[in-house]
Amino acid sequence: MNLLRFFLLTLVLASQGATAMTGIFWQPQLRDSQVSSESWLSLMQSVRKQGFDTLILQWTRYGDAFADASETAKLVERTAAARRAGLKVVIGLYADPDFFTRQQQPDLALENYLNRLRINDLEQVQHWLDAAGMAPDGWYISAEIDDHNWRNEARRQPLLKWLSETRRSLSKLSDKPVYISSFFAGNMEPEAYARFMQQLHRTGLHIWIQDGSGVGTLSNAQRQLYLTASASCSTGAAEGVVYELFKSQPGETFSAQPKSSAEINALLSAPSACEKSRLYFSLRYLPAARHILAL
Secondary structure: OOHHHHHHHHHHHHHOOOOOOEEEEEOOOHHHHHOOHHHHHHHHHHHHHOOOOEEEEOOOEEOOEOOOHHHHHHHHHHHHHHHHOOOEEEEEOEEOOOHHHHOOOOHHHHHHHHHHHHHHHHHHHHHHHHHHOOOOOEEEOOOOEOOOOOOOHHHHHHHHHHHHHHHHHHHHHOOOOEEEEEOOOOOOOHHHHHHHHHHHHOOOOEEEEEOOOOOOOOOHHHHHHHHHHHHOOOOOOOOEEEEEOEEEOOOOOOOEEEOOHHHHHHHHHOOOOOOOEEEEEOHHHOHHHOOOOOO
């Protein structure tokens, strides 16, 4: 990349206005609508006092869930309350429950599928703008990028094309930062994964990497190799790390429970490295939320 192109890319990324945040993910569930408006506002105020400045909705459409206008209206009400409590809001878009299965399709079918996802995301942006009457502080692409299906460089090209075109299309509708997250499970070498994250970053997206501590697939030492390679202060492409506030339970199917209060407090009190964002998954596991939101 020559100096002029590098300079122009820097201007584009700067114009998107992404800044370091201390954010908490909320994974909306239909049952959350049973929480009273007063309890929700109180929770948001508690979250703000705890030091968070941003609420990230992981999605605003999950398959057929939240397709009803009344369900969307409830999400709009929840985000309005978060803003009244002093929080910024990043809005997740369309989430396909079958994403991890369907991303394994042959190349042509995969490209068609990703194009459909882009259409779904753009429709969701317009739907949200119409329902909320204002743009959020950022958009979140709900598809999570793993280190298994995209190991092959040729296989990766439809993904990069999809994300680049989606980011450009989103910017035309609403010029706000666009975020996406990725996770690793030891399927690529740390350095190769870091190069992959650089490729994602060059699409214009802001990359968050999940720390993997809750899933427990890798040891702490192994996880640190990936985080150092991809989220380091000097060369890492990731602009933030998503710290998992849960721990997995033994068994054939994945299940999780909150980490201890001491573990969660240690994660929340750790300083930010070189102004990178610190994100936490998820709201449901915070001690202040457990009597309000069901696990």
